[in-house]
Amino acid sequence: MRKISHFIVIAFLLMGTISSAQTDMDAIMMEKNALCIGPMFGYSSWKNYWEGTLKRDNENLGKVSTTMYSVMGAYGITNKLNVLFGLPYIKTKASAGQLKGQKGLQDLSLWVKWKAYSKKLGQGRLSLFAIGGYSFPVSDYTADFLPLSLGLESQNLSLRGMLDYQRGAWFGTLSGTYTRRNNIEIDRDAYYTTEMHYSNEVEMPDVITVNLRGGYRNKGLIAEAVLENMVTQGGFDISRNNMPFPSNKMNATRIAFNFKYDMPFHPPLSLTGNVFTTVDGRNMGQSSGFNAGIFYVIDFSRKQKPTRESEKK
Amino acid sequence: MKKLYIIPFILILLFVQSCSKDFTERNLEYPALQPASLDINAGTWKPILLTAPTEFPVAAPVATTSPDYIIQLNEIKSFQTRVSEQEKKAVNYWSAGAVLRWNEIMRELVALHNLPPYQNPDGTYPVPSPNNPLAYPQFPFANPPYASRAYAYVSAAQYDALVAAWHYKKLYNRQAPYVVDAAINAMVPKSDLPSYPSEDAVVAGVTTELLKLMFPGDQEYIQAKAEEHKRARLIAGANVRSDLEAGEALGKLVAQKFVARARTDRAGTAGGNPATWAQFEAECIARGEEPWISQESPKRPPMLPLFGKVRPFLFDSLTMVTQIRPPAPPSTSSQQFKDETAEVLYYSQNPTRERLRIVQFWADGVATTTPPGHWNDIASADFVSQNFSEVRWARNMALLNMAMFDAAIVTWDAKFTYFNPRPSQVDVRIKTLTGLPNFPSYISGHSTFSAAAATILGHIIPSKAVTYEEMAQEAALSRLYGSIHYRSDCEVGITCGNKIGVFAIQRALTDGAE
Numbered sequence: 001m002r003k004i005s006h007f008i009v010i011a012f013l014l015m016g017t018i019s020s021a022q023t024d025m026d027a028i029m030m031e032k033n034a035l036c037i038g039p040m041f042g043y044s045s046w047k048n049y050w051e052g053t054l055k056r057d058n059e060n061l062g063k064v065s066t067t068m069y070s071v072m073g074a075y076g077i078t079n080k081l082n083v084l085f086g087l088p089y090i091k092t093k094a095s096a097g098q099l100k101g102q103k104g105l106q107d108l109s110l111w112v113k114w115k116a117y118s119k120k121l122g123q124g125r126l127s128l129f130a131i132g133g134y135s136f137p138v139s140d141y142t143a144d145f146l147p148l149s150l151g152l153e154s155q156n157l158s159l160r161g162m163l164d165y166q167r168g169a170w171f172g173t174l175s176g177t178y179t180r181r182n183n184i185e186i187d188r189d190a191y192y193t194t195e196m197h198y199s200n201e202v203e204m205p206d207v208i209t210v211n212l213r214g215g216y217r218n219k220g221l222i223a224e225a226v227l228e229n230m231v232t233q234g235g236f237d238i239s240r241n242n243m244p245f246p247s248n249k250m251n252a253t254r255i256a257f258n259f260k261y262d263m264p265f266h267p268p269l270s271l272t273g274n275v276f277t278t279v280d281g282r283n284m285g286q287s288s289g290f291n292a293g294i295f296y297v298i299d300f301s302r303k304q305k306p307t308r309e310s311e312k313k
Numbered sequence: 314m315k316k317l318y319i320i321p322f323i324l325i326l327l328f329v330q331s332c333s334k335d336f337t338e339r340n341l342e343y344p345a346l347q348p349a350s351l352d353i354n355a356g357t358w359k360p361i362l363l364t365a366p367t368e369f370p371v372a373a374p375v376a377t378t379s380p381d382y383i384i385q386l387n388e389i390k391s392f393q394t395r396v397s398e399q400e401k402k403a404v405n406y407w408s409a410g411a412v413l414r415w416n417e418i419m420r421e422l423v424a425l426h427n428l429p430p431y432q433n434p435d436g437t438y439p440v441p442s443p444n445n446p447l448a449y450p451q452f453p454f455a456n457p458p459y460a461s462r463a464y465a466y467v468s469a470a471q472y473d474a475l476v477a478a479w480h481y482k483k484l485y486n487r488q489a490p491y492v493v494d495a496a497i498n499a500m501v502p503k504s505d506l507p508s509y510p511s512e513d514a515v516v517a518g519v520t521t522e523l524l525k526l527m528f529p530g531d532q533e534y535i536q537a538k539a540e541e542h543k544r545a546r547l548i549a550g551a552n553v554r555s556d557l558e559a560g561e562a563l564g565k566l567v568a569q570k571f572v573a574r575a576r577t578d579r580a581g582t583a584g585g586n587p588a589t590w591a592q593f594e595a596e597c598i599a600r601g602e603e604p605w606i607s608q609e610s611p612k613r614p615p616m617l618p619l620f621g622k623v624r625p626f627l628f629d630s631l632t633m634v635t636q637i638r639p640p641a642p643p644s645t646s647s648q649q650f651k652d653e654t655a656e657v658l659y660y661s662q663n664p665t666r667e668r669l670r671i672v673q674f675w676a677d678g679v680a681t682t683t684p685p686g687h688w689n690d691i692a693s694a695d696f697v698s699q700n701f702s703e704v705r706w707a708r709n710m711a712l713l714n715m716a717m718f719d720a721a722i723v724t725w726d727a728k729f730t731y732f733n734p735r736p737s738q739v740d741v742r743i744k745t746l747t748g749l750p751n752f753p754s755y756i757s758g759h760s761t762f763s764a765a766a767a768t769i770l771g772h773i774i775p776s777k778a779v780t781y782e783e784m785a786q787e788a789a790l791s792r793l794y795g796s797i798h799y800r801s802d803c804e805v806g807i808t809c810g811n812k813i814g815v816f817a818i819q820r821a822l823t824d825g826a827e
Contacts, residue, residue, distance in 0.1 A: 059610035098608060098737050100661060100744030100796070140666050144673060183334055187673035190690055192424035192680050196417070198690065201336040240449065241431040242680050243748075 024084050024111040024131055025211055027164030027173050028222075030076035033300040037073035040272075042066075042088075044289025049147070050281045052237030062096025064147050064285055072293070074113075084111040087138065092148045099148055102141065106151045109135040124167030129175075133158035143202075144186040146244040147285065153246065154181040154204045171224075172214035179207040184246060193247060194236050202247050205234030213258075220264065226256040226276075238283050248283035255279060268297040339694065340417060345408035347502045348702035355704040356480025358825040360473040361626065361711065362570045366480035369566040371559050374485055374509040377493045385553035386494050392548045393498055400548050401500070407545040408501040411516035412471055412706040413693055418538055419467055419520070420682040420689060422528045426455035427680055429613070429751070436611035440584060446530030453528065457758055458620045458721040460683040462580055463527040465626060465711075465718030466571050467520055472711035474519040474567035475512060475704040478560060482507040491550040500549040510560035511552040512703045517542045518564025519571075526572055574624075583620040583725075590614050597732040603645040605734045605753035615752045621726025626715040627816040637723050637812050639805045642733050642755040653799040654743075657736040661743045661796035668794040669746060675759060675791035678748040684759050684788070685717040688766040691784070695774055708826050709773050713766055716817040720765040721758065723809050728753040736799060747795035757798045760789035760806025761813070768814020772821055785810070 030036055045065035048057050070088035077083060086109040093101035110133065117128040136155040143153035162175035181204035189200045208231050215224030235249030256276035263269040272295060277288035356366050363369075375381045396404075407414055430439050430450030439450050446452035453459055489508035491499035506512075517539045524535050543561070546552040552560075593615070597604035607613050625633060643649040660668070677684045692713050696706055733755035737743040750758075763785035771778030789807050792798035821827060 096610060098743075098745045098749045100664075100746055142669060142673060183336060187670045188676065188681075189339075189674070190682065190687070192421070192682075196421040196424055196682070198338045198340040199336055203334045203336065239428065239680070241428050243678075 024109075024113060024133055024160070025175065026213070027127055027129060027162065027166075027171070028217075029079060029113070029115055030074045030082050030297075031079050031299075032076045034297055035073060035075045035300065036295050036297045037071070038293050038295030040068070040070045040072055040086075040088075040291055040293035042068035042070070042289060042291035044068075044276075044287045046278070046285030046287040049285040050283055051240065051242075053282055054240075055286070058097075060097035061094045061099070061147065063094070065093050065095070066287075066289075067091040067093075068291075072295075080115040082111075082113040084113060085109060090150045092150065094148060102145060102148050102150050104141050104150055105139040106137065106141070107135045107156075108138045109133060121165070122167070124165055127164045127166075129160075129162040129164065131158075131160040131162060131175075131177075133160070133179075142187055143184055143246040144188065144191075146246065149246075152181075152204070153184040156181050166217060169216050169218040170214070171217045173212070175211045177207075177209040177211070179209065181206055186246070191245070193245065202245075204247055205232050205249070207232050207250075220262040220267065222258070222260040224258050226258060226274075227253075228256070229253045235283070244283060250284045251280075251282040252278050252284050253280040268299075270295050270297075340409075341406070343409040343413065343697050345405070345502050346410040346413075346703070347700060348504070348506075348705075349700040350702060350705075351504065351506045352479065352702040352704050352826075353483055353506070354479075355476060355702070355708075355826070356483055358476050358479075358704070358708065359823065360476050361469045361715075362574060363473045363477060363567065366477040369477060369563060371477075371481040371485075371510055371563050374487045374555060374559065377487060382493075382553065382555075385555060386490055386497065388554060389490055389497055389547055389550055392544075393550065396500075396548060400545070403541050403545045404500050404549045407513070407542050408549065409697070410703060410706060411513040411542065412468075412475075412703055412710055413697070414542070415471070415516055415520045416464075416468070416689055416693060416710060418535070419463060419524070419527075420686045422524070422531055422535075423455040423460040423463065423686050424680055424682050425531075426451065426453050426528065427460065427683060428454065429456075429679065430454060432611050432613075438611075438613055443526075443529055446528075451530055455528075455683070456616055457677075457683040457685065457762070458583070458617050458623075458725055459580075461685040461714070461718045461721040461762070462575075462578075462623070463523075464685050464689060465714040466527070466575055467523050468707065468710040468714040469626065470519045470523055470568050470571040471516050472704070472707040473570070474515045474564045475707045477563060477567060478510050478512055478515045479704050481510055481559075481563075482512075485509050487556075489551055490553050497550040499551070501551050506702075508552050509556045510563055511546060511556035512560065513546045513552065514543055514557040514560030515564040515567075516703065516707070518561035519568045520564070522565045522568030523571060523575075526575060578624040580620070580623045583617040583623060585614075585618045587614075589618060593618060593729055593732045601644075601646070602732075603734050603739065605732050606738055607751055608735065608738055608749060609751055613751050615729070616750070617725060618729050618752070621722055621724075621729055623722050623725075625719040625722050627719050627813065627820060633719075633723055633726065637809055638730065639727050639756055639809055642731055642799075642801055642805070645734065645739065649801075650799075653801060654736055654740050657793065657796050657799060658740055658743050660794050661745065664746055664794075671787055671791045672746050672795040675763075675788040676747045676795070677759070684762040685714065685721070685766075688713065688717060688762065688770075692766070692770055695770070695777060699774065705826065708824065712769050712773070712817045712821055715820075716765040716769045716813050717762050719816070720761045720810055720813050723813060724756055724758045724761045724806065725752075727756045727805075727809070728758075731755050733802075735797060737796065743796050745796045747791075747797060749797050754798060755802050755805070756809060757789060757792050757802040757806040759792050760785070760798075760803045761810040763788035764807040764810025765813040765817070766810075768811050769817040769821070772814075772818045 068088045072086040074084040090106045091103040113131045141150040158179040160177040164173045211228045213226040232249045258274040260272040273292040275290045278286045441450045441452035486507045487509040491497045594604045735754045767781035767785035771781045789803035
């Protein structure tokens with residue numbers, strides 16, 4: 001499944017994850033009537049985090065880890081229009097201190113990916129994509145338990161523009177995403193950000209993410225390096241020795257290496273995986289981790305075609 | 314076909330542009346204060362520290378026909394010729410009530426300062442210094458006992474200052490500028506209450522003076538609020554400058570009595586020292602009990618271990634020990650203790666969404682207004698609908714906050730008399746659903762605060778007495794559900810809190826306001 005290249009960049013927000021991205025971050029399309037689906041496992045952890053811009057550890061949290069089990073899939077409505085989904089189950093844990101980790105279903109992500117334009121350019125091919133996403137919590141978890149909450153609870157609408165250029169087996173992809181986050185409701189009816197708020201509603205600042213990736217992409221194998229920068233548009237810093245809050249200004253710069261490998265003996269079956277780490281951040285944990293998945297492509301077209309067809313330009 | 318693909322993106326764009334993220338904050342919706350009664354005889358109500366409402370003199374005002382007064386009216390008129398949107402907003406904000414707004418400001422300062430200091434490199438903890446409030450760790454660490462004391466002193470002082478103000482209002486009977494001069498526009502509801510000295514300026518004066526002691530590093534913010542407040546009253550046509558000046562001066566004088574009490578109430582030494590910390594532990598072991606140990610890393614000294622020695626408002630320390638101090642908790646070697654610990658473990662391992670909601674709603678942990686602040690918010694929302702006069706607002710807030718301050722003293726006395734370990738200390742399987750407070754378990758502060766608050770609030774608004782009692786029960790159980798307290802801590806806390814609330818009711822019945 002060329003589709004789930006990805007980088008589960010599941011933006012590993014300070015502690016917890018906002019799920020985003022699976023194959024919605026790459027330039028690969030499922031062909032019409034083909035479904036790529038499979039389970040993913042992910043683990044990430046951090047010991048250090050940024051309290052505002054101050055990097056520190058916390059002996060009362062120790063190592064904060066997130067374990068994720070998810071199902072993800074992509075389906076080709078047409079060769080140029082795909083829908084994708086992802087649904088993670090999350091477990092959080094702090095290795096020190098007394099706070100109890102949380103577990104439960106997090107957010108369902110839905111994406112529509114449209115290959116809007118594709119043209120031969122020079123020795124290669126240039127493609128443009130427009131991608132829209134929507135994610136929302138599917139369980140009644142609370143965001144107001146950072147760093148151990150399952151997620152940030154907001155409903156998110158994302159709009160992404162993506163540019164891909166492939167020449168031979170080598171490619172580069174650049175995308176920019178604007179994520180609009182709805183306000184959330186927490187269980188208390190007053191809270192302090194940089195001032196008191198007498199409401200259970202919390203304004204969630206929007207997020208802009210820029211993602212640059214490149215590497216090898218050919219029949220049966222994708223290997224790519226990823227650089228991603230996420231910047232929250234607003235929000236506030238964690239004050240000294242305070243706890244994090246969902247509407248903090250959460251920024252992160254991450255690098256990752258992703259691969260996807262189709263089983264030569266049975267190409268519809270593929271393995272994907274990645275490793276990632278956080279090189280800089282603000283109000284977030286310096287998380288590192290990995291994800292791994294097994295995917296299978298089912299072609300619902302009458303006439304069966306080899307999966308590799310889907311990679312043809 | 315391609316055009317169809319665009320539809321979702323157009324929808325997204327529309328969504329992004331059309332949906333505002335603005336939301337309503339309930340305290341900004343409060344209407345202008347229109348007291349059901351002027352409480353014109355409140356000058357006869359029993360003050361808390363003042364010997365008499367006349368203890369501090371207020372000079373007779375100039376006549377409303379005097380040239381000096383005309384100049385003051387003209388000042389208002391010049392303000393009213395052009396009132397900016399920002400000024401209108403300030404007038405509306407402050408019109409909800411001086412006691413209310415200053416209570417909110419104080420809560421905000423508590424939330425800002427309710428952060429435990431970060432440790433030193435050697436694993437010890439720095440102590441905030443009132444003499445150097447802006448250096449890290451900033452002064453104060455507005456933890457629940459500290460906050461309860463700040464709320465109590467400010468509320469009690471506001472009450473005494475307003476009792477004095479009401480005495481002089483009735484004595485001098487100078488009407489508000491919008492009554493004296495029909496050309497002055499009343500931007501707030503008109504009242505027949507004499508405006509000299511200004512009750513708003515009294516509250517601003519007494520509060521700013523006390524906040525110098527309680528929040529010495531935030532003077533710029535506090536002074537800016539006071540200036541905005543006084544200016545709003547001028548712009549509103551509700552006070553002339555001499556109303557404000559007389560009120561502010563009176564407020565500052567009354568504050569001094571409370572500052573003097575605060576300096577000698579033993580709160581300054583409540584932090585103790587390594588010798589006292591060790592002594593609590595040794596005494597507990599000598600009684601054959603398992604002592605409390607800090608579960609923070611590095612181990613943090615217990616919060617204000619000598620706060621139980623602080624002077625209460627509603628009773629004396631001897632009464633506290635003989636009539637309110639609870640009996641010893643179940644022995645750490647008893648079957649009851651084991652059973653109660655097992656119950657905590659059950660709640661730790663079996664959280665439900667509803668119990669988590671309760672834990673979160675009442676948590677009032679770091680960077681919040683603390684449990685006393687939460688009850689101030691609950692009281693404020695209800696007092697708004699009662700249309701109390703400023704002096705009755707202050708009286709009721711004083712009763713509430715003196716009760717909760719005394720509840721903090723009783724709680725801390727019990728905690729350090731018994732030095733009982735937290736559930737997660739005796740059973741490592743117990744993980745907590747809220748922050749674990751760094752002081753002994755018995756009795757629960759939340760329970761004691763809440764019961765004291767619910768009891769006096771139920772007296773003030775009898776129709777809500779049952780509701781308040783239910784809220785207090787929920788607040789108490791939230792600590793069991795959060796797995797940081799045994800059931801005994803909560804139940805005995807409720808009992809103690811109720812007793813303290815009854816002391817507040819006894820005062821309420823005899824202060825002349827009912």
